[in-house]
Amino acid sequence: MSGRLAAITAALCLTSATVALLPAPSSAAATGPGGETVAEGRHTAQISRTEYGIPHILARDFDGLGYGYGYAFAQDNVCELADQVVTLRGERSRFFGPDGESGEGSDLASDTYYGGQLRAGTVRQLLDQKAPLGPTAELRRMVEGYAAGYNRYLRDTGVGKLPDPRCKGKPWVRPVTALDLWSVVYDVNRATGTVALAPDIGEAKPPTAGAGGTVASGIPDGKDTTASKTSGATAAASVVPGGQGLAAADVASNGWALGRDATRTGNAMVLANPHLPWALGNFRFYQVQLTIPGTLDVSGAGLYGTPLVEIGHNRNLAWTHTASDAQHASFYALKLVPGDPTSYVVDGKAEQMRRRTVPVTVRDQNGKLSTVERTLYTSRFGPVLSSAWTTRTAYAVRDANADNLRSMNAWLAMGKAHNLAQLRTAQNTYQGIPWTYTLAADTSGGTYFTDSSAVPHLTDAQLARCARPDSEEGPAALDGSTLACAWGSDPDALVPGIYGPSHQPRLSRTDYVANSNNGPQYTNPEAPVTGLPGVYDIDPHLDQRAQLGLRMIAERSDGTDGLGAPGFTEATLRASMLGNRVLSAETGRDDVVDMCRAHPSLTTTDGTEVDVRQACTTLARWDTRADTGSRGAALWITFFNRLLDGGPPDIWRRVPYDPAQPLTTPRGIKGDEVRVQRALADAVQDFAARDLPVDTELGAVQKWAGIPLPGCDVGCFDVVEAGPDSGTGTPTVGAVGTSFLMAVELTPDGPRAHTLLTYGESSNPASPHYTDQTRLFSRKQWVAERFTQAEIAGDPALTVTTLHS
Structure with a gap:
């Protein structure tokens, strides 16, 4: 026993x-x-x-x-x-x-x-x-x-x-x-x-x-929409170019599965680094180990209110998820019947929107309750939106997860799986992973990547024929006036309207698979994943975080990253994760320093002349890391965000994107471009307005509950975005980024793992576990996981509660 x-x-x-x-x-x-x-x-x-x-x-x-x-x-x-x-x-x-x-x-x-x-x-x-x-x-x-x-x-x-x-x-x-x-x-x-x-x-x-053609509130330009309080969290979505659907704005991640050929020990390893809002609500993680002897023993984290581990490991298998670049919902533009804005035309025939009356109990300012009746409108393509509903057009949204409670089946089966083959079987059987990629490894030393999420069955021909671009009248959408633009189905799909396992991207390797919310193509550049339906790979370009992740793996493989002999160990995996490199600075800082040395005085957007010599010196001395004590990181983040806000990056990139060099382009910054000079001047002016020295440490202006935070959102692998207002002791909804960290090595003797839940186990400000792990994160420290009974029993801080009912 x-x-x-x-x-x-x-x-x-x-x-x-x-x-x-x-x-x-x-x-x-x-x-x-x-x-x-x-x-x-x-x-x-x-x-x-x-x-x-x-x-x-x-x-x-x-x-x-x-x-x-x-x-x-x-x-x-x-x-x-x-x-x-x-x-x-x-x-x-x-x-x-x-x-x-x-x-x-x-x-x-x-x-x-x-x-x-x-x-x-x-x-x-x-x-x-x-x-x-x-x-x-x-x-x-x-x-x-x-x-x-x-x-x-x-x-x-x-x-x-x-x-x-x-x-x-x-x-x-x-x-x-x-x-x-x-x-x-x-x-x-x-x-x-x-x-x-x-x-x-x-x-x-x-x-x-x-x-008439007037646009209502919400998403008139087709660019983005932000929901208010839903399930206790702030959710956001943006319209995907081409009228193909929605993508999460604040849902991102890094994930690596390292095989036996990438590690010094020959043991597989997994790095989990989901980026989600730190705001309170159901998009925070809770760390837990769940054990039924002989049946289930899985450790990791699950989202608030869900009953399982969704990112984690057992004795033989580890996995993580990153937000899929695929579409999981579609906007449809409905052609309305003239004179009847609640009827729409499909293949020449009028259809009436379905209505549902919803009574809502409302409390007024004096505490008195009353009931108001509201009406929801639904089309064959899904619920109708308030935004852009005119006398000519209305918009509906169809969600590929509208019939999905299967996700928990998949995650429970994955937690029980002993190897990658069983993980694949779990996902193929239940087809319930809602909107993420999966990266996994097992004790054989193999790795696996897939997008097994629920993706609308839309062919490339449909997308080309049916897409309506965004306009003043509404968002980009598919043509809802014909069933030729409706979702199809796959014979092996568990439910209609989505792609089945036979069409899903997959890659198995013994070196590595990696993803940072880029499309599947460069999961491993040595074996590009191509030939996918367009809905799976919206934009094959790699952003700087994805480029940096692949660069970190390559440099660890040949030992050129300063972390010792080639090949990953669990220790160097953790060191790589929290190295806080900033690729935008590695490839562009010297260009900016050359520019400001040549132009010690620059003009801001509002026409003010600003002395940038001290800023130039600060950037030149900076080590291009986003550590809490880094002097120059805060200035760079401010400058680069100003630059991104100033127009298309193709204008100021020294080396533009080259499809023949997807891992290293675009890069550099054109110092002679006026918006580059203006962005630096604006950044210096911004620091002066806040009475901050330009060499202010990053941790002085990036905080959570008063605790300095490392990381950044301008080319960092360790993504953190939090302003000075979140240092008041009351966290704001603005913080987002690295949430649950897991670095696990699957050894023949069992898993060896370190974890970090950046905002702690408790959301209660009075709890000792409210920000205890935040302080660890600030210092780049991890928690050694206790997985076996002996490890758990050996904790001097152990407390045990036994419950009966």
């Missing part, structure tokens, strides 16, 4: 003295808005917390595993899940009023959208399906257990005694149901599609007389 199995067996046979120290069992149940219940049956789980509050959940079955996970998550983040549930139940206006944080009616629009989903029974209908379309029996039990564990914590602690002051005693903190949790999953799956447009969908209404 293993040590951990023995521990849980002992937990089932507690003495009466031990039982007295445990929370009392209960048979209470939670009730949701539809009357559904989560009964707390027999659950047993053990929560062992190691350094930095990282929970290791041990149970004998999936009911208990979910129970322990839900309880542990509630201990750290009870307010976040409670807030998500308010959103997903369409009740923000009831508790916070209709205007939301923006003061522009965002809560009312959000409630309309989510209330409509509940009335339509969308998630319930997906749950009614059997696996593989619906959740497996194991997952259903785990989610039921998770809800029961969360509710157990809430009941034992009491809402009025919650340790988090943000939701202590608040009426919106209530028990959750399994339906609530599946709604969280459903929301996460559609993050790069309809969720980003939820307020726009909730606000949709036919134009009034005289609207």
